[in-house]
Amino acid sequence: MYSHCTYRLASEQLKALxxxxxxxxxxxxCGLKRAAVTNSPRANAELMITKLGLSGFFEAxxxxxxxERAKPFPDxxxxxxxxxxxSKDHxxxxxxxxSGIKAGVAADLHVVGLATRNPERLLLDAKASFIIKDYEDPKLWAALEELDMKKDP
Known part of the structure; x- marks a missing residue:
């Protein structure tokens, strides 16, 4: 359960990247399946997802x-x-x-590190595949374009 203060802060200060x-x-x-994976309590996660307008976006x-075990474990x-x-491959x-990067790497997944709250060096040391500043980062779009080319021969 979240407090009124948490709700107010989320309403006023939460901004999408x-x-x-x-x-x-x-x-x-692309028709990709998607899940939100977080160590936040469920009420907080659902509040943030709602406030960001992503309620219908995640399937899980x-x-x-x-x-069984939270991040940094792969569970x-x-x-x-x-x-x-x-498939893990896709x-x-x-x-x-x-901890999230370590969990994704331990699950044998490709992990894109978002340098929003931690220095890039820490994210790279955790073995992120590459680092982006936000979702407008040209490195991200180059990688997504490459994925598009692989699926459309």
Whole structure:
């Protein structure tokens, strides 16, 4: 359960990262399955997802504390893969935390590190595939364009 203060802060201060709408459209356009995987309590995660306008976007919300082990262990990501019924080979993760990157790497997934709250060096040390500043980062769009070319021969 979240407090009135948490709700007010989320309402007033929570902002989507630059480019989120474009990534969302790209993901939806590709028909990719998607899950939110977080160590936040469920009420907080659902509040943030709602406030960011992503309620209908995610097919599943995986909460670390509802798994055998939370991040940095791979369990939350492995649960998401199982629920979505997808291949690890065709899965990629956006993560902004060191523990999340370690969890994605431990699950043998491709992890894009978001340098929004941690220095790039920490994210690279955690073994992120590459680092972006936000969803408008040219490195991200170059990688997504490459994926598009692989699926459309």
């Amino acid at each position: 630059n480019g989120l709408d474009n990534v969302k459209k790209w993901v939806e356009g 919300i995986i909460i670390g504390d509802e798994c 939350p990501y492995l649960k998401a893969i199982e629920i979505l019924n997808v 899965t990629f993760v956006f993560e902004d935390s060191v």
